[in-house]
Amino acid sequence: MYYEFKGPALKPDFSFMDNRINVGKKEYFYDDITNITISYKPTKTTNGVITFVHKRKNIVIAFRKDDEQEIYKAIKEVSTLLSKNDISYDENHDDENAMATKLYDYCIDHGTGKGLNRKWGIKHFTLIINNLMPNEKVAFVFIGLNNYKSATKHEGNFACAITDKRILLAQQKVIGETVKSINWNNVNDITLQKGALLGIVEIDTFKERFNIGVDRTQAQNIYNETYRIYDLLKRKEEKKQYAHPKTEQVKEDPYEQLKKLKELLDMGILTQDEFDAKKKQILNI
Structure with missing residues (x-):
């Protein structure tokens, strides 16, 4: 992994490497970083800041508006690397x-x-x-x-x-x-x-x-x-x-149902008894 960015006016350049973050001349290794986040606070020259915790201290980096998409990709990769430092215990072997x-x-x-x-x-x-x-x-x-x-x-x-x-x-x-x-x-x-x-x-x-x-x-x-x-x-x-949106079942109008049943009765497909039974069911009689 290698992402390099120019800092906004009067702010240091920075880069993301396989094992560290470089800010100006300083190096921050992932083993000492606990989390990293992006906050979007647009100004005339910046689009937001990146904040990460290094040895219990907050390190803040400002980034330019033009770099937003690449910044997002870089942070996503860094977050994946940091997840390897998350809490780990063996529930199968540890008491x-x-x-x-x-x-x-x-x-x-x-x-x-x-x-x-x-x-x-x-x-x-x-x-x-x-x-x-x-x-x-x-x-x-x-x-x-x-x-x-x-x-x-x-x-x-x-x-x-x-x-x-x-x-x-x-x-x-x-x-x-x-x-x-x-x-x-x-x-x-x-x-x-x-x-x-x-x-x-x-x-x-x-x-x-x-x-x-x-x-x-x-x-x-x-x-x-x-x-x-x-x-x-x-x-x-x-x-x-x-x-997977929930599909609402459209309840058919009871009179339309009766109309269809009457057609089936007239065609001889339903008997009068079957028609009467269905009619009571539809009308909750």
Whole structure:
């Protein structure tokens, strides 16, 4: 892979290689990049910006209007490469504790939350593992304060898993446990609010709104990845519906049906008894 682009006025040139992104004289290797997104913010010279997370820092690249199509192709290839760095665990060989540990370690390595401590973080993710459906895949995880209203009003730390089927929130308690499931079909939107101390990832559903408080420095990254998966799944569903539109059955007018039946009666194809029975059926007598 090789894509090279000139930067807009006063902005650095950049390129996408097989193993890295070059911005000016700096190199950013894919092994250290967690996600990449495009934001379209047209100005006189640019059409938008590319944002990627490198070692927990946001790197922003502005691109020119003329390069939009090539930029899209490049980002698509880079996203495919980055998907190889996604969360991985072996559900056939790892026990639930090993899988939960890998999910927690992902949070630590990618700066998406640590909770109270490692012990409780793994307990929360063990609940996630135990509540996964067959063939359900975890794409992204983070830890946040559920139902966050203020620094003193929230439900405590929850493990949050973004899967290909839903959003799972889980909290292990000293006595009891809490697991909440949000099906993607019920999600209206996902937004981000930034406060003085924390960022709030807001998940709006048909029934309620979930507010999850996360570290302010990583709030944008957590939101970007959560929204990216949501948008991707939504587009897939729209594409599926477009390819296989639902056909509405047109109900025939009952009088037209009776007219056709009368013709069959007159032709001797139906007997009077058969005609009367069909007539009652059509008219719901």
